[in-house]
Amino acid sequence: MSTxxxxxxxxxxxxxxQVGIGMLFALNSCASAAKLNNSGYWAGTAKQGGFYWLIIFxxxxxxxxxxxxxxxxxxxxxxxxxxxxxCSRRPGVWMLLLQNPLAKPQWLGVTLISRLxxxxxxxxxxxxxxxxxxxxxxxQGCIGVWDAHSGMRLHQWLSQGIxxxxxxxxxxxxxxxxxxxxxxxxxxxxxxxxxxxxxAPNISYLRLSDGTLTQQYSIDESQLSLRHIAVxxxxxxxxxxxxxxxxxxxxxxxxxxxxxxxxxxxxxPKTTIGLNNYLGxxxxxxxxxxxxxxxxxxxRVVVWRLVQGVEPIYHQSLxxxxxxxxxxxxxxxxxxxxxxxxxxYHYAAITKTLSAIETGDHSANDFSWDNHLLPKQLC
Amino acid sequence: xxxxxxxxxxxxxxxxALTWFIIIPSHANLLVSNNEVKAWVDQYxxxxxxxxxxxxxxxxxxxxxxxxxKSLHQLDKMQPHFxxxxxxxxxxxxIDGGPMQDELRNFQLYFWxxxxxxxxxxxAKLIDESNLQVLQELGLEHASVALAxxxxxxxxxxxxxxxxxxxxxxxxxxxxxxxxxxxxxVRITAAINEDWSAKWRAQLVGPxxxxxxxxxxxxxxxxxxxxxxxxxxxxxxxxxxxxxASKVTKAKPKRLESWRSSNSLIMLKANARGLTDSLNITxxxxxxxxxxxxxxxxxxxxxxxxxxxxxxxPRPLVTHLSEPQHWLAVNALQEQFIQLQAKLRELxxxxxxxxxxxxxDGD
Numbered sequence: 151m152s153t154x155x156x157x158x159x160x161x162x163x164x165x166x167x168q169v170g171i172g173m174l175f176a177l178n179s180c181a182s183a184a185k186l187n188n189s190g191y192w193a194g195t196a197k198q199g200g201f202y203w204l205i206i207f208x209x210x211x212x213x214x215x216x217x218x219x220x221x222x223x224x225x226x227x228x229x230x231x232x233x234x235x236x237c238s239r240r241p242g243v244w245m246l247l248l249q250n251p252l253a254k255p256q257w258l259g260v261t262l263i264s265r266l267x268x269x270x271x272x273x274x275x276x277x278x279x280x281x282x283x284x285x286x287x288x289x290q291g292c293i294g295v296w297d298a299h300s301g302m303r304l305h306q307w308l309s310q311g312i313x314x315x316x317x318x319x320x321x322x323x324x325x326x327x328x329x330x331x332x333x334x335x336x337x338x339x340x341x342x343x344x345x346x347x348x349x350a351p352n353i354s355y356l357r358l359s360d361g362t363l364t365q366q367y368s369i370d371e372s373q374l375s376l377r378h379i380a381v382x383x384x385x386x387x388x389x390x391x392x393x394x395x396x397x398x399x400x401x402x403x404x405x406x407x408x409x410x411x412x413x414x415x416x417x418x419p420k421t422t423i424g425l426n427n428y429l430g431x432x433x434x435x436x437x438x439x440x441x442x443x444x445x446x447x448x449x450r451v452v453v454w455r456l457v458q459g460v461e462p463i464y465h466q467s468l469x470x471x472x473x474x475x476x477x478x479x480x481x482x483x484x485x486x487x488x489x490x491x492x493x494x495y496h497y498a499a500i501t502k503t504l505s506a507i508e509t510g511d512h513s514a515n516d517f518s519w520d521n522h523l524l525p526k527q528l529c
Numbered sequence: 530x531x532x533x534x535x536x537x538x539x540x541x542x543x544x545x546a547l548t549w550f551i552i553i554p555s556h557a558n559l560l561v562s563n564n565e566v567k568a569w570v571d572q573y574x575x576x577x578x579x580x581x582x583x584x585x586x587x588x589x590x591x592x593x594x595x596x597x598x599k600s601l602h603q604l605d606k607m608q609p610h611f612x613x614x615x616x617x618x619x620x621x622x623x624i625d626g627g628p629m630q631d632e633l634r635n636f637q638l639y640f641w642x643x644x645x646x647x648x649x650x651x652x653a654k655l656i657d658e659s660n661l662q663v664l665q666e667l668g669l670e671h672a673s674v675a676l677a678x679x680x681x682x683x684x685x686x687x688x689x690x691x692x693x694x695x696x697x698x699x700x701x702x703x704x705x706x707x708x709x710x711x712x713x714x715v716r717i718t719a720a721i722n723e724d725w726s727a728k729w730r731a732q733l734v735g736p737x738x739x740x741x742x743x744x745x746x747x748x749x750x751x752x753x754x755x756x757x758x759x760x761x762x763x764x765x766x767x768x769x770x771x772x773x774a775s776k777v778t779k780a781k782p783k784r785l786e787s788w789r790s791s792n793s794l795i796m797l798k799a800n801a802r803g804l805t806d807s808l809n810i811t812x813x814x815x816x817x818x819x820x821x822x823x824x825x826x827x828x829x830x831x832x833x834x835x836x837x838x839x840x841x842x843p844r845p846l847v848t849h850l851s852e853p854q855h856w857l858a859v860n861a862l863q864e865q866f867i868q869l870q871a872k873l874r875e876l877x878x879x880x881x882x883x884x885x886x887x888x889x890d891g892d
Contacts, residue, residue, distance in 0.1 A: 197886060199878075224892055239892055268892055315892075377892075396645075398636040398674045423633055430891045446887035449742075469741050471748040474887035490886030491747045495738075506738050506745075516878075518886035 191251045193524040194475055194488055195223035195236060196517035204236050205517065206251050211494070211507050217255055220244055224268035225316065226524040229276035233298060234524070237281060240315075241337045242266030245281060247301055258301045263287050264294060265337055269316040272298055273358065274323025282314040282328065286337060291330055293317065293361065307361025310354040312345070315377040320355070321385035325364065328354040329389065331375040346394050351376040353389060353407060367412045374401055378431055382438025384408075384459050390429035390443045403429045404443050404452070406462055413462075415454055421467045424448045430474040430521055433485060440465075440483045440499045446474040451487055453499050466502055470495065475523035488519035560881055561750045561815045567734045569753060569810045575725060577621035577803065582718040584614035589711040596704040599696055604686050607707075608790065611686055614714070615679060615792050619799035622763070623807045624756050627733075628724035634717050636674040641786050642767055647675040652684060656694055659702040669713040678717075679787075682710045687789045747881050750811075754873070754882045757807055761870040764800055768793075769863040777856040782847040791845035797862075798839050804869075805832045812873075815880065824876060831869040838862040 191214070193206045202222045206215040223246070224239040236246040242265060247256040260266055263286050270281040281294040283306070291309030296302065311330025318327045332351030334344045349372050355365040369376075371393075378390040387407040395401070400423045404415040416422070426448035434441055441454040441462075451473050453465040468487075473495075475488030483499035486507070494507040588610045595603050618639060621629075629635050640648060651673050655663060662668050669677045685691045685707055695703035729742075733752065736743040743749050772784040785793040808828060816825040842849075842858055849855040877884060 398633060398640065400633070420632070423631070426630075428891070430887055446885065446891050449888070470744065471742075471751060472883065472885050472888045474891060490888065491745070491751050491883040492881075493745055493747070495744075504738060504744075516881075518883050521887055521891055 192477070192486070193226055193228075193234060193236075193251075194522070195219065195226065195520040197222070197520065198517045202520075203517070204246060206234075207509065211509055213509050215251065217246070219246065220257075223520060225270060225522050227269075227271045228524050229272035229298065230274065231276035233272060233276055235270055235272065235279060235298075237268055237270045238266055240265065240267040240341070241284065241335065242268060245270060245279075247279070247298070249299070256301045258296065258303075260294065260303075262337070264292055264306070266294075267291075267313065267315055271317055271319055271326075274319060278304075280317055280326060282309065282317045284313065284335065289334060289336075291328070293326065293328065293356065295361075307356065310356070310363045310366060311352045312350070313375075315375075316379050318379050318381045318387075321381060321383050324358055326356045326358055327379055327381055327387055328356060329376045329379045330354055331377045331392075332372070333375055333394070343394065346373065349373055349375065349394065353379070353387065353412070365410075367407055369405070369412060371401060374403070376405070378429065380432045380434045380441070382434045382459075384438060386438070386456070386459065388432045388434065388441050388443070390432035392429060393427035395427075397427065400425075400427060403427065403445075404432070404441075404454070406441075406456075408456075408460070415462050415464070417452060417464055417467070421450070421452060421464075424450055424467070425452070431476045431523075433476040433478055433525070435478045435483050435485060435499070436480065437482050440485075442476055442485045442487075442497070442499075444473045444476050444487065446472050446490060449473065451476070451485075451497070453485075453497070455483075455499070465499060468497065468504060470504075474521050475519050477523040477525040486523055488523050490518045490520075492517050492519065494519070560746065561753070561811050562818075563734060563746070563749070565811045565814055566749050566753065569807060570725075570730050570733055572810055573803070573806050574621075574624050575722075575730070577617070577624070578718065578722050578725060581614065581617040581621050582715070582722050584610070584617040585711065585714040585718050588614050589708075589715050592708045592711040595707060596701050599701065599704045601692060601696060604692055604695065608686055611679070611682060612790060612792055612795065615787055615790070616795050616799045618679070619796035620803045622800055623760050623803035625759055626752060626756050627729050628721045631724065632720075633674060634721060637669075637677040638714065638717055639679050640674050640677070641680055642771070642784075643675070643680065647673070648680045648684065651675040652681050652691070655706070656691070656703060659700060661702075664702075664705050664709050669709060670716075676710075677713055678710065679714070682707065682714075683787060683790050685710075747883065750880060750882050751884070753807070753811055754877060754880070755885050755888075757804060758870065758873070758884055760800060760804060761866060761873070764797070765863060765866050765870065768797065768800075769859060769866070772850055773856065773860055773863060777851065777853050780851045780856055782850040785847050785850065788845070788847035791847065793846045794839065794842055794844050798836075801832070801835050801839060805836075808832070808873075812876075812880075816876075824872075828869065828872055831865060831872060835862065835865045835869065838865060 191206050196203050196205055202219040204217045208214045222239045223236045225237045228234050232250050234248040238244045245258040264283040267282045267284050272279055279296040279298040283292045283294050285292045291311050291314035293307045293309050295304045309328050309330055313331040313333040314328050315331045316329045330352045332349040353367040357364050373395040374391045374393050376389050377392055380388045389405040391403045393401045402414045402416045403425055406413050406415055425445040428445055428447040429443045430446045432443040439456050444451045449471050451468045455463050455465050472490035473487050477486045479486050485497045487495045495504055496507055497504050591607045591610050663672050732740055732742045736745055736749050738744050772781050774780050813825050
């Protein structure tokens with residue numbers, strides 16, 4: 151059964167429209183359930199009508215379910231068993247766990263001491279869930295470990311840095327890649343950055359059996375916050391950064407960890423300037439040879455190719471207004487791109503073709519798509 | 530013969546009407562049309578950059594003879610042309626995106642606010658070292674943005690210390706540097722005009738998936754109103770909030786922009802004109818077409834009040850901001866800008882305008 155959480159009407163028209171959307175979902179629910187059970191799904195979070203939502207699509211890109219969120223969401227992850235988790239934006243206090251796309255929502259909460267920082271991920275067997283957190287008392291990053299069925303918190307480790315943001319499983323599921331962005335925040339100061347002069351971002355590689363640090367990567371640009379990561383089957387890690395220094399100074403924002411080294415992926419100066427010191431998301435395609443990163447502040451998506459998985463070659467820069475959400479599509483070199491202006495695109499890197507995806511739902515264009523999309527190819 | 534209208538006939542009509550009522554967004558007719566986008570580009574964007582370029586050309590012309598007869602009087606003669614250029618730039622600030630952002634042109638033209646006092650530091654070092662590389666062709670393109678535009682020129686034309694340095698320098702480095710800055714300003718605004726004419730105009734008025742910048746009408750209107758919102762935010766948080774501080778005794782007049790040349794108020798007035806013209810061209814017809822004239826009246830009222838308050842402020846603002854009555858007046862002006870921004874933001878969802886959801890507030 152598809153679900154729409156109706157909110158209190160703010161106006162007659164708004165109410166009627168929401169009711170209308172609900173009716174359409176209800177009429178469609180049986181077919182939707184069958185579709186979602188028999189084939190894959192993908193998802194994103196969005197703002198619409200002053201509220202925040204999880205939107206679940208079927209494999210054809212049709213909106214099948216929407217769940218109202220208590221506040222703005224951020225990262226999404228799907229397990230190999232089809233579980234789905236959405237993490238609240240930092241400083242966050244909730245995670246939404248679904249055992250399958252049609253399941254009843256499980257709301258997981260954290261204590262006021264450990265605030266969620268926007269991303270979480272499942273273990274390879276879907277038994278455990280890991281969340282990136284900021285421990286307010288320690289002023290240190292932590293990784294929360296949860297039972298992915300009951301939603302019970304089991305224990306926690308240090309993230310080995312300040313301000314952990316995105317976390318991803320290693321290629322073989324034995325380790326956790328952690329992007330410790332380096333930025334200290336405290337809930338009483340909201341999202342204010344408290345340590346820009348002393349930032350020390352790093353990428354840490356933690357052993358999942360006990361949380362031990364096995365490797366750590368850092369760079370000489372201390373104000374380059376290492377925030378978002380994507381991992382391919384070779385265990386290469388693409389790192390998307392946000393520069394916290396002066397706005398008139400522009401830095402290379404995309405890095406690649408490969409073969410034990412961390413390297414900058416430099417674009418031409420014009421593109422580097424155009425990225426506006428801010429990347430919002432990064433993704434590999436299904437082959438792990440194509441890499442894309444989005445800059446909503448620069449209204450751009452840059453695409454790279456790792457030739458034979460080794461030599462990175464800059465491929466193309468796309469100008470797309472407020473583009474941020476990125477995920478691999480089913481095709482080789484294919485990416486789904488979502489925007490804050492309500493658009494969803496498919497980009498085929500091999501043919502350099504960008505095409506709009508119609509979501510089928512008239513109201514979908516009203517969504518402001520948030521930072522991240524769930525990878526479609528995992529379905 | 531007239532057919533009887535039975536309830537069974539009415540049901541599909543009612544259903545169809547209800548469906549239309551439900552499916553069609555209530556604000557479907559509130560969209561800014563492509564004609565208004567074109568009008569904004571042709572009546573506001575292109576003319577404002579053309580004027581800015583003309584102002585820079587005048588500045589360049591008046592700098593041309595400076596090194597042959599350098600004197601305080603010659604520097605004085607350049608001042609009104611400098612002020613005209615700043616005013617033209619402020620008028621254009623309701624469009625700060627597009628070509629203005631390419632190659633960091635916005636920073637090269639006008640590096641402000643300058644939180645770390647970079648212009649003073651870089652300028653003192655440059656004058657001390659008389660670095661001739663800066664005077665080479667495209668020398669400023671490769672120099673610090675703090676040395677490339679109006680803020681550095683303002684100090685050279687208006688600050689007594691730098692004025693004397695320029696006049697007394699036997700090697701004429703200072704006056705050649707002034708000429709170089711004016712050349713650089715002309716180069717930048719020529720490039721902005723060229724980019725708008727050659728590429729950006731056509732791209733902004735013709736959205737399509739094959740368009741390399743604007744794919745959908747929503748991208749067009751979001752671009753326009755994001756620019757307007759950026760200027761409002763800049764006025765509220767930087768141009769007014771920083772100098773005002775929390776109370777009159779803490780006011781910081783030297784946080785006003787271009788206070789050295791007494792152009793703070795002139796620039797605010799030009800900003801207000803740019804906002805007024807942009808909203809008149811884009812939002813007014815859309816609201817009136819949608820039968821939402823009262824909303825336009827509210828916005829128009831905010832704009833009028835802003836204008837009135839600006840007209841009542843004394844010049845130069847830098848010498849009056851710390852006076853209680855004028856501090857209160859500037860505070861009231863800031864409040865008017867805040868209310869205007871809030872009113873516009875209230876309307877944006879109905880205009881299908883998304884103010885850079887991730888661009889403004891990503892993570």
